Amino acid sequence: MAFGRRRVEEPPMETVGWADVQTFVVSSVERPVTVKRKHAVRGKPAVRVARGSRDLRILAPCAFLGTTDTQQPGLPSRPHHTLYETETRGLLCYVEPAVDSAGELRHVVRDGRGECIGTVVRVPRKRRPFKHTWRIEQPGHPEIVGRNEWASGDAKEIAGRFAAKILEEVVDNALSGGEGSDRPSKPRSLEWRAENKVVMVSEGSDKVTVRKGWVDRRLAFAFALLGDR
Structure with a gap:
């Protein structure tokens, strides 16, 4: 037994x-x-x-x-x-190589028949301390803008998140030993908004959550394949 x-x-x-x-x-x-x-x-x-x-x-x-x-x-x-x-x-689907348009890197996304289903755009930063942002253009729908989670929303929301972000970075630096530490940095979180409503969120390029059914999942996949770099 x-x-x-x-x-x-x-x-x-x-x-x-x-x-x-x-x-x-x-x-x-x-x-x-x-x-x-x-x-x-x-x-x-x-x-x-x-x-x-x-x-x-x-x-x-x-x-x-x-x-x-x-x-x-x-x-x-x-x-x-x-x-x-x-x-x-x-x-x-497949993601075409970027085409530079006035500093924006535009990636056309096509389906299996070669038809364009939308474009994923990497938008360069305009000023410090902000990083680059993203935009998804899906035909027949409002454009989707992906920004740092703490910099998304109205002025009051941004101010509150900015203060929280500064505090979080101070704590992280204290725990990790400051700049030059071997501790890996956390991927940034993005809120993707269309007409000021959150339709998608992402954590780096590792995890993406789509919140609205009309968002073409292949465009969300395309962003994840490109990576938030």
């Missing part, structure tokens, strides 16, 4: 639909470390959404990043700026 703990049965890894996802990450991790899973399991780089219980959480793919082996011939995009519906076929 065998003794010991019963082996935990892992949930299956299945591809989920991409059109209605809310929170996603771009990662190769399929099964992250949990209290019941001591080691992470990796797969293909993909856009992934969390599924299952906290103890047996999985990150199910909804679109796969291209590779040099799977890249469709003739596409202008880089493999890691190209998404497929399966690991090897079914072109979903």
Whole structure:
């Protein structure tokens, strides 16, 4: 008779639909470390959404990043700026290289048929201490502007967030030993607003949450592929 703990049965890894996802990450991790899973399991780089219980959480793919082996011939995009519906076929969308327009870097995003579905724009900073911002142009909808979370909203909201941001940086510097520390900096959070309503939020390029159904998920994916750099 065998003794010991019963082996935990892992949930299956299945591809989920991409059109209605809310929170996603771009990662190769399929099964992250949990209290019941001591080691992470990796797969293909993909856009992934969390599924299952906290103890047996999985990150199910909804679109796969291209590779040099799977890249469709003739596409202008880089493999890691190209998404497929399966690991090897079914072109979903791709992000074209940037075109500089008066300092703005404009990335056209096209669907699998080559039709333009929108543009992701990196907007250079206008003054210190602000960094660059972003804009998503989706035909038929108001433009979506992505700014630092603490610099988004009306004047009163900005003032309150700015004070909180300064205090947070003072505490972080005290804990990390100040400038020159080996402690990694946190990715900045962006609020994406259309007509002054938050439609999407992002934490660096690691985690993106879409809050309004009309936002084309492929444009949100495109921002994550480009990275907040």
